[in-house]
Amino acid sequence: MRAAERWGGRAAGAAVSGACDDRGSEEVPLMTTVDDALAAALYTDDDAALDRGASLLAAAPDADTELARRGEELIRRAWERGWQPADLARLARRDLAPHHIPLLTELVLAECGRYGTLPPRWAVQLDALDVLGGRGGPGGAGARGGRTDRFSYATAVLELYRVLVRLPALEAVGPVPGTPFVAAAGLEPRMLARVRALLAKAEATTFPEEAEALTAKAQELMARYALDEAALPEHRAETPAARRIGVDAPYETAKAILLDATASANRCRAVWNSELGCSTVVGFESDLEAVELLYTSLLVQGTTAMTRAEAAQRAGGRKRTKTFRQSFLLSYATRLGERLARATAAVPAPPDLLPVLATREVAVSAHVDELFPHTSATRVRGATDASGWSEGRAAADAARVHDGGGSSRRGLRGGGTFSPSGD
Structure with missing residues (x-):
């Protein structure tokens, strides 16, 4: 679908500008300049159109405030279409140039600064985006990214707005700023601190047995906490939530499996x-927090183990590192899936809690179907490097979760056993 169809062609300029009757007459020419620049540049990929829009803005330095306001409205529209700061940060790293990121960061911070209270987890996401892009607003030195001439600056702004105006709608995984929300309880702060400390030690140690014991202890703590929470009457009325977790290239298939x-x-x-x-992960809040913590740690442990194994391979004269890494991480993810499935099948849930867990599982499945009415299975290409497969499986064994540390009776959904092949 063309960008103009998503937001109404040239009329989108009026849609972004909002009502202008209540503005002073001296502001109308500036708004017209911005309208003309956006209409010229946003709805086509033509470089000549981009240059025309940038020329209009470069000749009107007083239009920068109005231009920034339009950008903030585009950010607001992104929130209403399901995007969150972390989603824009991933987009920035993947699709934008370095000089666009400070512009994006300032627009996001300015838009979010209008609200007294933000939804849960937004403050953390904003901090991460701020670190990624730094501060400095449209017209400011930081936002210009070292670009001092107005034409280059205006071009960068329009290039960013082109991306923002074409953002597709995403599944809503939380409230939009400015709307009412109820913060669900995650892991208890002291429990969270203990789990993070254990996983940090597991990531730092060079001894596989120690990493295994620390990871198993962390999972055991989270599993026991999840069961205890599910047993509390005050949590019976909770409903599933969702959060998006980055699955970055390279080797994203293996990471998605993990x-x-x-x-x-x-x-x-x-x-x-x-x-x-x-990936969008659906579940109850404390479980979601456990997933993100454990996944992040296992990914760090797997990457560290892969780097060590690759160094040993190179020392032996090996040069094909890409296929080794791909096979390593695929094997690592698959083996962990097998072990986690075995662990979850053996978890000793109290009999009186089984109906509660079953009800929760049904609720999670229903919420997945609501968010994603159309999903499909992904065919995964088999590993092609036998050495990488073997090393990855060994690393997964070293990072394994203790068989008593699972937190449900359901095995790995959509799992499978992969073997080295050229398929």
């Missing part, structure tokens, strides 16, 4: 969007 295995082990379900570089 996240799916981790989600299934914690009574959640994951749906991968390869185009956007993320």
Whole structure:
């Protein structure tokens, strides 16, 4: 679908500008300049059209404030279409140039600064985006990214707005700023601190046995906490939530499999969007927090183990590192899926809690179907490097989760056993 069809062609300029009758007459020429520049540049990929829009803005320095306001409205529209700051950060890293990121960051921070209270987890996402892009607004030195001439600056702004105006709608995984929300309880702060400390030690150690013990202890703590929470009467009325977790290239297929295995082990379900570089994980809040913590740690541990194994391979004269890494991470993810499925099948849930867990599982499945009425299975290409497969399987064994540390009775959804092949 063309961008003009998504937002109404030239009329989109009027849609972004909002009502102008209440503005002073001296502001109308500036608004007209911005309208003309956006109409010329946003709805085509033609470089000549971009240059025409940038020329209009370069000749009107007083239009910068109005131009920034239009950008903030585009950010607001992104929130209403399901986007969150972390989603824009992933987009920035993948599709934007370095000089666009400070512009995006300032627009996001300015738009979010209008609200007294932000939805849960937004503050953390904004901090991460701020670190990625730094501060400095449209017209400011930071936002200009070192570009001092107005034409280059205006071009960068219009290029960014081209991306923002074409953002597709995403599944809503949380409230939009400015709308009412109820913050669901995640992991208890002291429990969260203990789990993070254990996983940090597991990531830092060079001894596989120690990493295994630390990871198993962290999973055990999270599993016991999840069961305790599910047993509390005050949590019976909770409903499933969702959060998007980045699944970045390279080797994103293996990472998506690892996240799916981790989600299934914690009574959640994951749906991968390869185009956007993320998976949406659906479950109850404390389970979602456990999934994100464990997945992040297992990915760090797997990457560290892969780097060490690759170094040993190179020392032996090996040069084909890409196929080795691909096979390593695929084997690592698959083996962890097997172990997590075995662990979750053996978890000793109290008999009186089984109906509660079953009800929660049904609720999670229903919420997945609501968010994603049309999903399809992904065919995964088999590993092609026998050495990488073997090393990845060994690394997964080293990072394994203790058989008593699972948190549900459901095995890895959509899992499978892969073997080295050329398929």
